[in-house]
Amino acid sequence: MTKELAVHTTDIPGLLIIDLPVHGDNRGWFKENWQREKLVALGLPDFGPVQNNISFNAARGTTRGIHAEPWDKFVSVATGKIFGAWVDLRAGDSLGKTVTVELGPDTAVFVPRGVGNSFQTLEDNTAYTYLVNDHWSADAQGEYSFLNLADETVNISWPIPLEQAELSEKDKNHPRLADIQPVQPAPLLIVGAGGQLGKELQRQLTEQNIPFIAAGRAEIDLANPSAWVDRYRWRSMRGIINAAAFTAVDDAETPEGRRAAWAANATGVSALAQVARDAGIPLVHFSTDYVFDGTLPVGQKYAETDPVSPLGVYGQSKTAGEFAAQGAPRHFVVRTSWVIGDGKNFVRTMQSLAERGINPAVVNDQFGRPTFTQELATAALHLLDSGAEYGIYNVTNSGPVISWADLATQVFELSGHDGGRVSPTSTAEYFANVETFAPRPTNSALSLEKIAVAGFTPRSHEEALETYLREH
Incomplete structure (x- = not known):
């Protein structure tokens, strides 16, 4: 059954789950991945994206993150399926809160600035796409924060054990929660x-x-x-x-x-x-x-x-x-x-x-x-x-x-x-x-x-x- 367009809150302040209608027939499917007027009316921030990125992942089990960046993101899947995990890395009472969701083409997530973003692909040939509202800048490097995917404090239950997953060396060596530099609010x-x-x-x-x-x-x-x-x-x-x-x-x-x-x-x-x-x-x-x-x-x-x-x-x-x-x-x-x-x-x-x-x-x-x-x-x-x-x-x-x-x-x-x-x-x-x-x-x-x-x-x-x- 096709989902109705809807926006849902989560345990992480500002992190929103979006149900996206996907319309299919014998040719395939179509969806409005980002529709500003409709989504803002439902409570999504009018965050003004300026760039669209796509991460293609050839193999099931590819795992990326946990990265917190100084901009907002609108995350979705074009093909395939992912297990997404988000950890609040912002300074404050919600530091360390975690939300996990399976994403296919009919689900998106709005990730506010400072919330750590990560995912694991559940199918081969998965295309992960995201809109951001700022351009990458070398001047912003001090505003990033990273968390180890295996952090025991947040204890994410990865569907594919990390020792069997495909990770970068950088992601393997990120710090634990006790050692990170929390992301400060934008000034x-x-x-x-x-x-x-x-x-x-x-x-x-x-x-x-x-x-x-x-x-x-x-x-x-x-x-x-x-x-x-x-x-x-x-x-x-x-x-x-x-x-x-x-x-x-x-x-x-x-x-x-x-x-x-x-x-x-x-x-x-x-x-x-x-x-x-x-x-x-x-x-x-x-x-x-x-x-x-x-x-x-x-x-x-x-x-x-x-x-x-x-x-x-x-x-x-x-x-x-x-x-x-x-x-x-x-x-x-x-x-x-x-x-x-x-x-x-x-x-x-x-x-x-x-x-x-x-x-x-x-x-x-x-x-x-x-x-x-x-x-x-x-x-x-x-x-x-x-x-x-x-x-x-x-x-x-x-x-x-x-x-x-x-x-x-x-x-x-x-x-x-x-x-x-x-x-x-x-x-x-x-x-x-x-x-x-x-x-x-x-x-x-x-x-x-x-x-x-x-x-x-x-x-x-x-x-x-x-x-x-x-x-x-």
């Missing part, structure tokens, strides 16, 4: 690792023991893609988080600043999207409330679906960057506002003024909500880990919409100073004697409904501010 690449958000991402990933590569401006200068597009094995990455940007909004209005803003915020992002698209990996890109003109009545909040209409060069370059980032099929564009973290920012400036006895004038006709980098980084990692739908998301702290003057007053009071020392002023008055300045959106409030539906609820900015001032 995330953080672009802009030295900034406020980049530092917080590093802190959280380190705390969670998640591998990452920190790329500062010396490693990846977004304004100069030709210097870095070939620097990394992009397909070996779990994803890219772009926390870099040109953020000097007033400087962006100068001729030199305009060029720098567009180079970093648009051209550089386009290059990141290109490598993410080619590598089949997700791109997380951070954008800004400045993509809106801020004319929405105060009390209303911008949704992700509202049309963009930036006022100045900074907002225009960031808007272009949003469209560029969406060129990566697996993208998260995270819009935010009033970012506060470990570095120079508005809250630290107000705290310093309060302590030095300086009474600032702060604008009270721009409205929004602050975003602490702890919230922003947590939200980004949540989107990557939760299986959320790709697209645009707003992320700020929750709580009431306030003005910059309101925030300054809160900083003064929570720091033990008189909030009345903060003098409210208008944007026009504040910039009256400034020659070059960028237009600011009056209303920067962003709706948080979509990120909440995706399973992340930000803390209120009042709570986050108290914690920030206590810890800094």
Whole structure:
């Protein structure tokens, strides 16, 4: 009886068994060995194969493995039959777990990165075929792991005893499980690792023991893609988080600043999207409330679906960057506002003024909500880990919409100073004697409904501010 197309989970996380319909008649048989749309709909990862390999095995008993490689594989049989054995060689709780399955033309197996793959042919003239989502590279040799076929710990019951099977000398001499180097998870690449958000991402990933590569401006200068597009094995990455940007909004209005803003915020992002698209990996890109003109009545909040209409060069370059980032099929564009973290920012400036006895004038006709980098980084990692739908998301702290003057007053009071020392002023008055300045959106409030539906609820900015001032 012909099998129905189906995908089954196994005891090894991510290792999937696929039933393939095989249609036969007096001429032979036909099957759809790999059909992306149908298989992805059934739960197979959209892993983006780039190479198809075939291993022809003339004799019954040919045995190969156990090899773990830094890419995903889709394994099947064109002719003959095999006994397949897979052992999890990834670092973690499932290290050493084993799954065995007989494969004929009507069965396939999806093997995730780091799971050891091996097989023994049960018939002469067996053709074993597999799709992979990366090309072999000498630079990847350190990411392989190998296990001895006769390892007593995993105790695979080979149908043909290994002493009677055909093995290579290399496979005979691979180490036992206790001596292997477990495969580490693919790293995330953080672009802009030295900034406020980049530092917080590093802190959280380190705390969670998640591998990452920190790329500062010396490693990846977004304004100069030709210097870095070939620097990394992009397909070996779990994803890219772009926390870099040109953020000097007033400087962006100068001729030199305009060029720098567009180079970093648009051209550089386009290059990141290109490598993410080619590598089949997700791109997380951070954008800004400045993509809106801020004319929405105060009390209303911008949704992700509202049309963009930036006022100045900074907002225009960031808007272009949003469209560029969406060129990566697996993208998260995270819009935010009033970012506060470990570095120079508005809250630290107000705290310093309060302590030095300086009474600032702060604008009270721009409205929004602050975003602490702890919230922003947590939200980004949540989107990557939760299986959320790709697209645009707003992320700020929750709580009431306030003005910059309101925030300054809160900083003064929570720091033990008189909030009345903060003098409210208008944007026009504040910039009256400034020659070059960028237009600011009056209303920067962003709706948080979509990120909440995706399973992340930000803390209120009042709570986050108290914690920030206590810890800094």
